[in-house]
Amino acid sequence: MATELLYREDAYAREAAARVLAAGPEGVLLDRTPFYAQAGGQPGDAGWLRWPKGDGVGEMAVARAVKGPDDTVLHLAAEGAALPPVGAEVTAALDWGLRHRHMRMHTALHLLCSLIPGAGVTGGQIGADRSRLDFDLAAPPARDWLTGQLNALVAADHAVGERWIAEEELDANPGLVRTLSVQPPRGAGRVRLVRIGPEEAPVDLQPCGGTHVRRTAEIGRLEVTKLENKGKQNRRVYLVLAEGAA
Numbered sequence: 001m002a003t004e005l006l007y008r009e010d011a012y013a014r015e016a017a018a019r020v021l022a023a024g025p026e027g028v029l030l031d032r033t034p035f036y037a038q039a040g041g042q043p044g045d046a047g048w049l050r051w052p053k054g055d056g057v058g059e060m061a062v063a064r065a066v067k068g069p070d071d072t073v074l075h076l077a078a079e080g081a082a083l084p085p086v087g088a089e090v091t092a093a094l095d096w097g098l099r100h101r102h103m104r105m106h107t108a109l110h111l112l113c114s115l116i117p118g119a120g121v122t123g124g125q126i127g128a129d130r131s132r133l134d135f136d137l138a139a140p141p142a143r144d145w146l147t148g149q150l151n152a153l154v155a156a157d158h159a160v161g162e163r164w165i166a167e168e169e170l171d172a173n174p175g176l177v178r179t180l181s182v183q184p185p186r187g188a189g190r191v192r193l194v195r196i197g198p199e200e201a202p203v204d205l206q207p208c209g210g211t212h213v214r215r216t217a218e219i220g221r222l223e224v225t226k227l228e229n230k231g232k233q234n235r236r237v238y239l240v241l242a243e244g245a246a
């Protein structure tokens with residue numbers, strides 16, 4: 001049975017009640033979860049599962065959430081952590097500070113993508129401290145120009161929205177897909193489109209299954225720290241959240 005993905009409806013859900021369906025060395029399976037499972041360059045969430053135990057509370061630290069078989073999410077226990085009993089009602093709570101940095105970084109990478117139009121994205125990795133995107137590109141823009149443009153897009157405080165479209169609509173508009181290395185998440189004939197900026201003139205519009213902030217001002221100040229040559233046509237752009245931006 002597929003895990004109900006609560007972050008798909010509300011990326012700001014920090015905790016939720018859920019039931020334990022299975023628990024073992026391969027991870028803890030819940031019927032529903034706010035945890036994002038590692039995919040598409042965004043790390044899996046960390047946090048805690050808590051449940052009533054005797055007169056107190058049982059707790060399992062979640063080191064990371066990963067994808068399990070059949071559209072499930074597995075919550076991996078931190079080393080030495082006791083597992084909750086099968087059938088228990090738990091509160092699944094995120095390490096929100098970490099997740100929120102991932103959301104800011106992830107949304108920032110969409111903005112970076114919008115500043116390098118026409119170049120395919122060949123790879124990427126989101127981190128709490130530093131993120132990167134790889135572009136299929138011969139001549140990249142200057143580092144300072146990118147930093148300035150990114151901060152202008154942040155300051156413009158664009159809204160971030162989403163809608164689901166039919167797979168046929170995406171297939172008819174292949175230009176929407178920027179990532180050459182990651183296929184957009186599909187399921188039940190639908191694909192999730194994430195849009196930054198107004199519907200009539202979006203700053204960025206592409207299929208994405210990750211978690212984003214609601215408005216670009218929430219990202220805070222950004223800095224492009226480095227551009228690296230990774231082969232003749234491959235340019236790697238590194239991005240950090242500037243200090244004090246939270």
Ligand SMILES: [Zn+2]
Pocket residue numbers: 106107110194208209210211212
């Ligand atoms: Zn995204």
